[in-house]
Amino acid sequence: QKEVEQNSGPLSVPEGAIASLNCTYSDRGSQSFFWYRQYSGKSPELIMFIYSNGDKEDGRFTAQLNKASQYVSLLIRDSQPSDSATYLCAVRIGTGGFKTIFGAGTRLFVKA
Amino acid sequence: GAGVSQSPSNKVTEKGKDVELRCDPISGHTALYWYRQSLGQGLEFLIYFQGNSAPDKSGLPSDRFSAERTGGSVSTLTIQRTQQEDSAVYLCASSLGGEVGNTIYFGEGSWLTVV
Numbered sequence: 625q626k627e628v629e630q631n632s633g634p635l636s637v638p639e640g641a642i643a644s645l646n647c648t649y650s651d652r653g654s655q656s657f658f659w660y661r662q663y664s665g666k667s668p669e670l671i672m673f674i675y676s677n678g679d680k681e682d683g684r685f686t687a688q689l690n691k692a693s694q695y696v697s698l699l700i701r702d703s704q705p706s707d708s709a710t711y712l713c714a715v716r717i718g719t720g721g722f723k724t725i726f727g728a729g730t731r732l733f734v735k736a
Numbered sequence: 737g738a739g740v741s742q743s744p745s746n747k748v749t750e751k752g753k754d755v756e757l758r759c760d761p762i763s764g765h766t767a768l769y770w771y772r773q774s775l776g777q778g779l780e781f782l783i784y785f786q787g788n789s790a791p792d793k794s795g796l797p798s799d800r801f802s803a804e805r806t807g808g809s810v811s812t813l814t815i816q817r818t819q820q821e822d823s824a825v826y827l828c829a830s831s832l833g834g835e836v837g838n839t840i841y842f843g844e845g846s847w848l849t850v851v
Contacts (some may be wrong), residue, residue: 658839667827667842668779712779714840722833723792724769724840728778 627651628715630727638735643700645730647713650694656716657689657696661709662729668712671698703734738762740843742828748849749818757813757846761830768811769831769840770803774824782826785811786833818850 660668741760770782781795
């Protein structure tokens with residue numbers, strides 16, 4: 625089992641719709657969870673992080689964390705063509721150090 | 737500097753040669769990470785440095801790969817006897833520390849092509 629798993633997609637949504645991206649992780653000791661966006665040929669950039677159960681909202685983005693079920697999700701409201709990118713889930717593992725493991729990413733296409 | 741700086745930005749090398757990739761983290765950041773990303777793939781964890789602690793080398797794919805961090809700042813990733821499968825972008829990142837919530841900031845990457 626991979627430490628961080630994401631559906632590779634591609635996920636295609638129409639402009640203005642809600643995009644839902646999911647991620648599961650295997651280490652129950654994990655403490656912090658991050659969502660990064662990566663455009664083709666560019667480095668990942670942080671969207672937001674979450675470390676408490678529940679929802680965290682930042683503009684059009686909402687991160688959701690459920691530690692009991694070991695999943696974290698990202699909702700993008702009012703999706704725009706400029707949101708088309710690969711979304712990477714990252715988990716900071718809290719046992720034996722604080723290394724951060726990334727999922728393989730989900731490709732999102734927002735159709736105009 | 738203002739961000740994570742990596743050099744070289746692009747490197748083409750012949751199979752069997754050694755390469756060194758350099759990373760200068762954000763000033764004051766005690767944690768430093770190396771990741772590898774092959775074309776169309778996710779980020780593969782290689783190694784993690786945190787302050788003066790022993791590095792976590794659990795992601796290094798073979799003994800041809802090594803990394804060091806001098807003076808708690810600049811890091812060098814060395815790949816010996818390069819193979820074609822080593823071709824990838826090598827991303828360095830840094831963060832303030834290992835505490836919960838500290839964000840990782842990435843450099844622009846070193847694109848390695850082994851021919």
